[in-house]
Amino acid sequence: MRLRRSAVALVAVLALAGVSACNDDSKTSASGDAQLEKVNYLTSFNTFGREAYAYVALEKGYFKDAGFDVTITPGSGTVDVLKLVAGGQADYGIGDFTATVITLAKQKLPVTSVGMVHQRSLAAIVALGGGKIKTPQDLVGARIGDQPGSTNTVMFPLYAKAANIPADQTDFIPSPPPGLPALLASDKVDGIGQFVVGVPLVEKADPKKRKAVVLPYGEKLPDLYGNAIVTRNDLAKDHPDQVKKFTAALLKGLQDTIDDPAAAAAILKKYVPKTDLEVATAELNLMKPYVKPADFNGALGEVDPGRVERIIGALVDAKQVQAGAVTPADVVNDALAPKG
Known part of the structure; x- marks a missing residue:
């Protein structure tokens, strides 16, 4: 990478x-x-x-x-x-x-x-409906696809602290950004690091037409x-x-x-x-x-x-x-x- x-x-x-x-x-x-x-x-x-x-x-x-x-x-x-x-x-x-x-x-x-x-902040964790992730607490033990060093990965410990979950119990899977929506759609990961504005692209990439589940960092970190x-x-x-x-x-x-x-x-x-x-x-x-x-x-x-x-x-x-x-x-x- x-x-x-x-x-x-x-x-x-x-x-x-x-x-x-x-x-x-x-x-x-x-x-x-x-x-x-x-x-x-x-x-x-x-x-x-x-x-x-x-x-x-x-x-x-x-x-x-x-x-x-x-x-x-x-x-x-x-x-x-x-x-x-x-x-x-x-x-x-x-x-x-x-x-x-x-x-x-x-x-x-x-x-x-x-x-x-x-x-x-636009940073977020994005998942698809019907999957493991529905709330921030569901990130514990979850697999998240993201590019190493990305904004979402770098900021995750800050978000985890605000959400009162252990940051080291979420597994970030190194993944190239262009392939993240397809990776999520294939159910090979539970969620991906993504800006909230990336939701339309994520939903379009899913052949099952599931709605996105969005956990915006800004909800926990409004500053x-x-x-x-x-x-x-x-x-x-x-x-x-x-x-x-x-x-x-x-x-x-x-x-x-x-x-x-x-x-x-x-x-x-x-x-x-x-x-x-x-x-x-x-x-x-x-x-x-x-x-x-x-x-x-x-x-x-x-x-x-x-x-x-x-x-x-x-x-x-x-x-x-x-x-x-x-x-x-x-x-x-x-x-x-x-x-x-």
Whole structure:
């Protein structure tokens, strides 16, 4: 699995190093206007419907209006995105915030978060109806398919503590992400690590047409954010205006996406022809309340330093990071995040 993840990361690096633009799912850039500043952006993982907002910002000219010629490359998970941004192969990327905190507590990568895509975590354990898993307590002794190092796996001990179950009594089976829905449908595992927005894909992959059983981490851990916008520390320090403009353009695409999920899915399909419109639209409809929860009245993308501190405290309590290993200032540049 380590070899496979390294290979995926290498592909992303090679894609970012190219100079030609094309409308496919490996690389998509704007017009190439010489007056625009070239920027490389990584999605969180692949080009699922949940990533459509970047393509919306590209298609509607929000990046261009902000002065950027943006190249979008599919990411391969939070840790790889952080490493590529830290190494300069990308200027901006998307990564799960909790996984970002855990990673930065262990590796002093020169990256920071500058805005939140999701005000609530999307992480979950997903099963199918009629199986072993119905409640968090059913995870004891269960077999869960997931990619090693994934957000769901990394965060599981924190979720288990909140659900009052022993984390070490759930068996995580190393499995490549593209095959997870089929693995679950074949009943070879009891559940899979999956974002809540992945439910339409999971249900479509099941020939028995069973409904998904979803155990969202956010129900037990409401303070957790979902995906965050990340960039390099030097870019945030030396070019704060660029960071603010890029973030604003991306979040404008996010706003349009949650306002009209079907239109956003259609734009995604224009750039990524293999997109399943029905699944992508369903994903985006599920994502809407995580971008703007019913009890959230702040600005789109806003960061609450108090929440960040509580998240770090919870990770310390769950023994996922060492006390003092990371502070809010190490993981978020609050001055650059959107304000209400």
